[in-house]
Amino acid sequence: MAKIEGTQNIPSAVLDAYRATLGEQRPNDIIGKRYPYRVPKMQKGGSGVSPAQRSQRDRFLYNIGLFKTASPAERARWYAAMPPWSSYLWYYNYFMMSGQTGDDASQTGATGVIKSIQVVKDTIPTTGTKSFTIAAVAAAKCIVMIQGSARKVQLIHRGKGSVATGGSTLNLPATIDPDKSSVNLQGMAVAEMGGDVDFYPYPVAPFVDALSATQISLKWSLTPNAAADVSYEVIEHFEGAVHPVLVSIAATAVVLDWAEVPDAAADASITVVEYI
Numbered sequence: 001m002a003k004i005e006g007t008q009n010i011p012s013a014v015l016d017a018y019r020a021t022l023g024e025q026r027p028n029d030i031i032g033k034r035y036p037y038r039v040p041k042m043q044k045g046g047s048g049v050s051p052a053q054r055s056q057r058d059r060f061l062y063n064i065g066l067f068k069t070a071s072p073a074e075r076a077r078w079y080a081a082m083p084p085w086s087s088y089l090w091y092y093n094y095f096m097m098s099g100q101t102g103d104d105a106s107q108t109g110a111t112g113v114i115k116s117i118q119v120v121k122d123t124i125p126t127t128g129t130k131s132f133t134i135a136a137v138a139a140a141k142c143i144v145m146i147q148g149s150a151r152k153v154q155l156i157h158r159g160k161g162s163v164a165t166g167g168s169t170l171n172l173p174a175t176i177d178p179d180k181s182s183v184n185l186q187g188m189a190v191a192e193m194g195g196d197v198d199f200y201p202y203p204v205a206p207f208v209d210a211l212s213a214t215q216i217s218l219k220w221s222l223t224p225n226a227a228a229d230v231s232y233e234v235i236e237h238f239e240g241a242v243h244p245v246l247v248s249i250a251a252t253a254v255v256l257d258w259a260e261v262p263d264a265a266a267d268a269s270i271t272v273v274e275y276i
Contacts, residue, residue: 063096070095077115077138077276113276115141120254121269124150124244128257130268137274139249148268149241152260160231163187163206167219176236178211184233185216189224204228244268 010018041048044057116137124130161170187206205221206228216232242262247255254270 060096067092067095078113114273115276116272116274118272118274119269120272121267123265123267124148124256124258125265126150126258126262128261129247130256132254132256132270134252134254134272136251137272139251141276142249142272142274144246144249144254145271145273146244146246146256146268147271148266149243150258150262150264150266152238152240152242153263154239155236157234157236158232160229162227163218163230164227165220165224167209167217170216170218170230170232172214172216172234175213176234178213180238181211181234181236183208183211183216184235185218185230186232187228187230189226189228206230 039048040046043049049057116135118134118137120132120134122130122132155176157172157174157176159170159173163170185206185208187204189204204224206218207221208216209219210217216234218230242258242260244256245259247257249272254272256268256270
């Protein structure tokens with residue numbers, strides 16, 4: 001044992017070596033010999049190494065091997081993203097720590113560290129394939145999050161025509177999807193009268209007998225005496241939100257399109273996250 005006295009004066013040239021020989025200082029200024037840095041039984045293959053320690057050391061060595069396989073280009077990206085404290089080993093430390101804590105960053109090129117985040121907003125036309133301009137990134141190391149939606153609203157087709165007494169068809173002005181459409185009909189016929197009144201109108205209640213992509217086939221609830229005028233309203237039910245989808249990611253552009261063609265252009269924003 002040794003005791004530190006207040007009158008000790010250690011030359012600066014040997015101060016580090018002096019301190020290196022000492023162990024922990026106790027409250028009574030008594031210090032013991034420093035425990036050796038290397039304990040043989042705790043070295044590789046030693047009797048004092050537990051299974052858990054062996055497992056942890058194997059993981060550490062495995063991650064060292066992975067780091068050695070990182071290309072100069074991959075390491076250069078880490079150097080370029082060096083934090084303000086100017087530690088050139090920070091990326092190595094993170095690489096090793098990632099592997100030790102099990103987040104698998106080291107095994108995937110250490111993609112657990114974010115290099116940049118960009119948010120861009122623009123309008124996507126109904127024709128789609130809109131290119132969002134971004135600052136240069138490594139496209140293979142990016143993910144894109146998309147916010148925004150457009151709408152598809154119901155389509156309405158209206159018209160009228162004369163229908164014979166035996167029932168007939170009305171031609172539609174555009175092609176429809178019969179499975180997604182509903183039809184409203186209104187009709188009026190005219191009955192001939194004698195005396196001072198030559199005729200009078202009355203409703204004839206037409207109904208849909210069949211519906212195709214281009215025609216309405218109808219019949220009468222009450223057969224009129226003569227051809228009747230019938231008006232129609234065909235509603236195609238396509239209501240709902242339409243979302244943008246990712247088409248491609250390039251160094252300076254992200255291209256989006258619509259999952260379905262909406263009724264009008266709409267705004268969307270993208271969040272581009274680039275990893276090291």
